[in-house]
Amino acid sequence: MQEICLMGGTFDPIHYGHLVVAEEVRQRFHLDKVVFVPAGKPPHKQDKEISDAQHRIAMTRLATFSNPYFEVSTIEVARQGFSYTVDTVEEIINQYGIKQVYFITGADAVLEILTWKDAPRLLSMTNFIAATRPGYDLSNLKEILNLLHPDILKRILPLEVPALSISSSDIRRRAKEGRSIKYLLPEPVEDYIFKNGLYALD
């Protein structure tokens, strides 16, 4: 049976922080593939403006095409309404005929899992990998996780990854201010951003 990992994100834009985490997880857990799932309508980012799904998908494809283990799925953006991870995981499980998936979250996102829709059902289908992320304390996270029920705890696997202090918000801010975004994301994504005038001044 295939071992598949999902990497969810807004990917507005995708950057080396995302890619390094995905590759590290793939190798560490001997996974057959990592499926990048650009978020459709994230319920936790309702107050923020997000680039068009088509742009975010295109950038995710450009960033991942050179890695044979990486795939991009459009299932969330194709679905109507808000994107809930539990629905995405269920769809992927059915699509690939598997029983469970790995799901990558950065240290900032992992604690939110418990607030996600149908958290117990989601946890029963998923192993969450909590990747270290600069600026977010994973030792703190371990303390909090220890308060959780052992059944939940065994589903969450902390993983140290090479630290890259890169975020999409910072890249958007830099682009808007006319500052360089070079070396923070793959060159084809950088070119795409400029060709399509993303994140420029209004």
Ligand code: ATP
């Ligand atoms: P934004 O600043 O717009 O929130 P972001 O850089 O946090 O963007 P997301 O698309 O929100 O990117 O993140 C998708 C997933 O990738 C999340 O689980 C997040 O924690 C993780 N992630 C993003 N950047 C890094 C990084 N530099 N190191 C480790 N994990 C990261």
Ligand code: MG
């Ligand atoms: Mg984020």
